[in-house]
Each structure stands twice: as C-alpha cells, then as structure tokens.
Amino acid sequence: MVRDDVPAARPSRGPIPASAGIGLRAPHHRAFLDERPGVGFVEVHSENYMCAGGPLLHYLEQTRRDYPLSLHGIALSLGSAEPPDREHLGRIKALIDRYDPFLVSEHLAWSSVGGTFLNDLLPVPYDEAALATMADNVEATQDALGRSILIENPSSYLRYRRSVLAEADFLSELSRRSGCALLLDVNNVAVSAFNLGFDARAYLDAIPVGAVAQFHLAGHHVNDVGERTIRIDDHGSVVSNEVWDLFDAAIARFGFLPTLIEWDSKLPPLGVLVAEAAKANQRLAPPENFRHAFAV
Amino acid sequence: MLSLSDLQGAFRAAILAEDPAVLAPEIVADEIAPERRIAIYRNNTFASLTEALKATFPVVCRLVDERFFAYAAHEFIAAHPPRHGRLHAYGAAFPRFLDGFAAARSLPYLADVARFEWAMAEAFHEADALPLDPSALATIDLGTVERLRFVPHPTVRLLASPWPIDRIWEANQPDAADTTIALDAGGASLVVQRPRLEVVYRSPAKGSFALLRWLAAGRSLGDAAERALAEDPSLDLRTALLDHLVAGTFSGFATT
Numbered sequence: 001m002v003r004d005d006v007p008a009a010r011p012s013r014g015p016i017p018a019s020a021g022i023g024l025r026a027p028h029h030r031a032f033l034d035e036r037p038g039v040g041f042v043e044v045h046s047e048n049y050m051c052a053g054g055p056l057l058h059y060l061e062q063t064r065r066d067y068p069l070s071l072h073g074i075a076l077s078l079g080s081a082e083p084p085d086r087e088h089l090g091r092i093k094a095l096i097d098r099y100d101p102f103l104v105s106e107h108l109a110w111s112s113v114g115g116t117f118l119n120d121l122l123p124v125p126y127d128e129a130a131l132a133t134m135a136d137n138v139e140a141t142q143d144a145l146g147r148s149i150l151i152e153n154p155s156s157y158l159r160y161r162r163s164v165l166a167e168a169d170f171l172s173e174l175s176r177r178s179g180c181a182l183l184l185d186v187n188n189v190a191v192s193a194f195n196l197g198f199d200a201r202a203y204l205d206a207i208p209v210g211a212v213a214q215f216h217l218a219g220h221h222v223n224d225v226g227e228r229t230i231r232i233d234d235h236g237s238v239v240s241n242e243v244w245d246l247f248d249a250a251i252a253r254f255g256f257l258p259t260l261i262e263w264d265s266k267l268p269p270l271g272v273l274v275a276e277a278a279k280a281n282q283r284l285a286p287p288e289n290f291r292h293a294f295a296v
Numbered sequence: 297m298l299s300l301s302d303l304q305g306a307f308r309a310a311i312l313a314e315d316p317a318v319l320a321p322e323i324v325a326d327e328i329a330p331e332r333r334i335a336i337y338r339n340n341t342f343a344s345l346t347e348a349l350k351a352t353f354p355v356v357c358r359l360v361d362e363r364f365f366a367y368a369a370h371e372f373i374a375a376h377p378p379r380h381g382r383l384h385a386y387g388a389a390f391p392r393f394l395d396g397f398a399a400a401r402s403l404p405y406l407a408d409v410a411r412f413e414w415a416m417a418e419a420f421h422e423a424d425a426l427p428l429d430p431s432a433l434a435t436i437d438l439g440t441v442e443r444l445r446f447v448p449h450p451t452v453r454l455l456a457s458p459w460p461i462d463r464i465w466e467a468n469q470p471d472a473a474d475t476t477i478a479l480d481a482g483g484a485s486l487v488v489q490r491p492r493l494e495v496v497y498r499s500p501a502k503g504s505f506a507l508l509r510w511l512a513a514g515r516s517l518g519d520a521a522e523r524a525l526a527e528d529p530s531l532d533l534r535t536a537l538l539d540h541l542v543a544g545t546f547s548g549f550a551t552t
Contacts, residue, residue, distance in 0.1 A: 051382070057424075116379065119344050232336070
C-alpha cells in the first residue's frame with residue numbers, strides 16, 4: 001500500500017524511508033554509536049541539546065553522520081495564551097541549522113504560564129479561543145524556523161467543560177489553519193480514549209489522511225484512581241497489544257510513515273528499543289515498498 | 297468565563313500551590329473527581345522535575361535517601377519552579393535552598409556536595425574549547441612573563457568547602473570500595489573542568505589553588521603569584537603553574 005499524497009510537512013534534505021526509528025536518550029548515546037543498530041532514524045528531545053557544548057552535542061553530531069534525525073520539542077508550550085518564547089525558538093533554530101533534521105515536532109499542549117515552566121504537557125481547552133491562539137503560535141514558530149512543524153496529539157487525563165470541539169477536529173483545524181502536519185501518537189490515542197471514554201478508531205477516522213506525517217509508539221501503565229482505573233502515559237514499557245492493533249489501523253488509514261519507538265522512564269538496554277522498532281517495521285511496508293515520504 | 301491566560305494561571309496554582317479551587321469547576325466531573333484528575337498532572341510535574349534534580353544531584357539523593365530527597369525536591373520545586381524547559385540547567389538554586397533547609401541541618405556538608413555536583417553538571421554542558429598547549433608558552437619573551445594573563449577554560453569551576461566533599465562524593469559512587477569518611481579530614485579546594493569529553497576534578501594544594509583563583513579572576517601572573525604566595529608561602533610557583541597547564545585548565549593567554 002503506497003500513498004500518493006504527500007504530507008503537508010515541508011521536506012528537508014534527503015529521502016526518509018517510512019521505517020521505524022527510536023528515541024535516543026543520553027544514557028544510550030555511546031552504545032548507539034558502538035552498535036550502530038539498523039533503525040531508520042533517531043529522534044531526540046530538542047531541549048536536551050540546548051547547551052553550549054559537551055558530550056551530548058558531540059555524540060549527536062557523530063550519530064547524525066549516519067542516521068536521519070528528528071527533533072522533538074517538549075517545552076515550546078504552543079498551547080499557552082502567550083506567544084512562543086523567542087529565545088527558545090532561537091535555540092531550536094540553532095539546532096536545526098547544526099543538525100539538519102528531517103522532522104521538527106511539538107505538542108498540542110502547554111507548560112509555560114507567566115514565566116513559570118511546569119514541565120508537563122498540560123491540556124488545552126478545545127474551543128475557538130484556544131484554537132485561534134495556538135494556530136497563531138504555530139504560525140509564529142514556523143515563520144521563525146523557516147519550515148513547517150508537526151504537532152502531536154496529547155495523552156489526556158481530563159476534559160474541560162468549555163471544550164466544544166473533539167480533539168481530532170481541533171487538530172485537523174489547527175493543521176488546516178497553520179499548515180502544520182500532525183504527529184499521531186498512537187499510544188496517546190489509546191490512553192486518552194480510555195481515560196476520557198471516546199472511540200479510538202473513530203478518532204483516527206476524524207483526522208484527514210494527508211495531515212499525518214509521523215507516528216509515535218510507546219508503552220503506558222494502568223493506575224487505580226479510587227474505584228476507577230486510569231491509563232498513564234509513562235513511556236516506560238513495551239508497546240501494548242491494543243496499541244499495536246491501533247497502529248495497524250493507523251497504517252491502513254494514513255499509510256506507511258516514519259514511526260518512532262519512544263521510551264523515557266525505566267530506560268532498558270538499547271537492544272530492547274531496537275527490537276520494538278523491528279516489530280514496528282514488520283507492520284510497516286516491506287523494504288521493497290519503502291515509500292519516501294520526504295522527497296528532496 | 298476565565299480567559300485562556302487565567303485558566304492557565306489557575307492550573308499553575310492547582311499544581312504548585314496545590315490549590316485547585318479555581319481550576320476544578322472548569323473540569324468535567326464524572327466518576328473521577330476533577331481534583332483527582334488534576335492531581336495526575338501535579339504528580340507528573342513534580343515527579344518529572346524531581347527526576348531532573350536527581351539526575352543532576354545523584355550523590356545528594358544518595359546521602360539523604362530517595363524519600364527525603366523527594367520531599368526536599370518537592371519543597372524546592374514549589375518555591376523555585378523552573379523558568380524554562382532546559383532541565384539540565386534547572387537546579388542552580390538547589391544548593392542554597394539546602395543551606396536553609398531545616399530538615400537537612402544534621403548534614404551540614406549536604407549543600408556543598410550539591411555545589412560540587414552542580415559544578416560538574418555545568419562543566420558537562422559548558423562550551424567546548426581546546427585546552428592551551430603548554431608548548432605555546434615556549435615563545436614567550438621572558439621579560440613579559442609577569443604580565444601574562446591566562447584565559448580559564450570555559451568549563452572550569454572552582455569551589456572550596458570546609459568539608460571533604462570530594463571524598464564524600466567518591467564514597468557515594470555506586471562502585472565505591474571504601475564508604476567510610478572522616479568528616480574532620482579537612483576541607484576541599486576543587487577544580488572541576490571538562491578538558492574534552494569527560495568532566496574531571498582535582499584538589500590542588502592551598503597555594504596552587506589560590507594561584508588559580510587569582511588567575512581565573514583575571515589577574516596577571518605576577519600579581520596572582522604575589523597574592524598566592526602571601527596566602528601560602530610554601531607555594532612552588534613553577535610546579536603549580538605547570539600542573540594547571542598540563543591539566544588543561546586554561547584555553548588561552550594574553551601578554552598585555
């Protein structure tokens with residue numbers, strides 16, 4: 001199955017096969033360079049590399065020589081009422097100039113308010129006011145970076161009373177207004193669908209086919225909250241069977257796209273992530289069908 | 297209706313001040329109360345920031361144990377939340393917070409161990425520079441030696457403590473063989489730096505450390521030597537300077 005329509009994401013240099021990559025974290029840098037595993041790309045959290053120098057930048061540069069790179073931001077806070085921080089944008093731009101990523105992504109979330117950074121991907125109300133603000137923030141970001149970005153769906157634990165749009169509709173409209181592409185985190189869809197009681201497959205069906213340019217996969221865990229249970233998106237385990245099934249549905253709808261295995265808490269040996277990426281690859285196109293999603 | 301900005305301010309109050317009074321009515325109530333749902337975000341925020349502090353201050357955490365560290369971190373985060381999302385640069389105020397943290401008063405060296413770990417974290421992320429090649433000094437006109445000024449390597453951090461914080465740090469490494477420390481063993485004067493990829497530290501003798509302190513403050517070699525000798529008359533100037541040069545403590549020099 002090969003799609004003809006190209007995602008809205010602006011291309012960067014070099015074709016990127018629609019294969020699975022892994023989230024590269026600092027403890028794995030040296031093992032990754034030693035083992036050079038057969039993954040399609042690596043993705044890092046941009047903020048971890050916003051430093052003047054040191055080993056992390058050195059290892060990332062070495063890694064980048066042989067692997068395509070995706071820059072995934074977690075702190076730009078595009079859902080804030082305030083415009084994105086110019087200094088932070090400048091730091092992202094500097095990383096783009098140095099490492100030439102094929103994707104640059106952020107979240108449908110906020111974390112900064114009045115100069116305080118809360119270090120969590122906090123929920124945005126799905127109403128017109130927040131949509132207009134966030135579309136402006138995404139546009140300002142794309143103008144500052146000189147390229148289009150991807151916006152990821154969040155994992156949610158609450159719903160605002162003022163929300164009038166479904167999340168999928170909010171994202172679709174955000175993409176339409178700002179020209180951003182969407183990063184579909186399949187695990188987050190499963191987590192939010194369970195926590196907020198919506199249908200995960202209907203969520204996929206509500207997103208326009210051409211809008212999605214990347215998938216994320218990760219593990220979550222289940223917590224008891226009184227009588228009820230809630231799913232917590234902790235990126236601390238293998239991908240669940242339910243999420244693999246939903247991934248198949250996402251591939252069927254959106255096509256073969258670069259897919260990331262994310263792991264952040266209780267980080268296992270590198271090989272565990274590589275094995276998860278291999279599992280994702282089995283579900284993506286076989287090698288002869290690799291679609292070059294990001295042509296030159 | 298609250299503006300988006302006020303809604304987010306209410307969220308901050310619900311997380312940092314544990315006051316969900318304004319936010320809770322904004323949340324859909326069902327079988328799980330809004331306060332319980334908000335608490336998930338509060339837990340995520342404090343847990344992730346505590347992890348960030350633990351990554352920067354692992355020996356402090358080991359000295360006080362995980363539960364106490366989580367308590368100290370919680371108090372610190374609520375009082376000094378991050379101003380930006382670069383978490384490797386979060387925690388500069390943690391040592392000073394520990395100075396005044398009553399619950400840690402039985403560990404008077406704790407804040408200085410935190411300063412040592414913060415210096416190492418800063419050196420790790422600081423700008424790279426090639427250490428000065430000592431042979432570059434071979435061409436110096438002997439008549440101008442006194443006027444030499446050295447540029448400290450950007451990663452150099454100097455710290456002094458009345459406690460043996462280097463030995464405390466070493467004894468609390470996961471692979472440490474000897475875990476007993478004599479707290480009356482005397483203080484430590486430490487040079488932390490990252491000449492290339494690895495952060496290292498050393499503890500020069502009193503006069504040698506004083507020489508480096510004055511040089512790092514921008515004094516000329518003649519001036520720094522005079523002041524260091526006043527602090528420690530036993531200083532062997534030539535050896536001390538060579539030690540610093542060989543360790544890569546400087547990245548350049550000027551003869552003006």
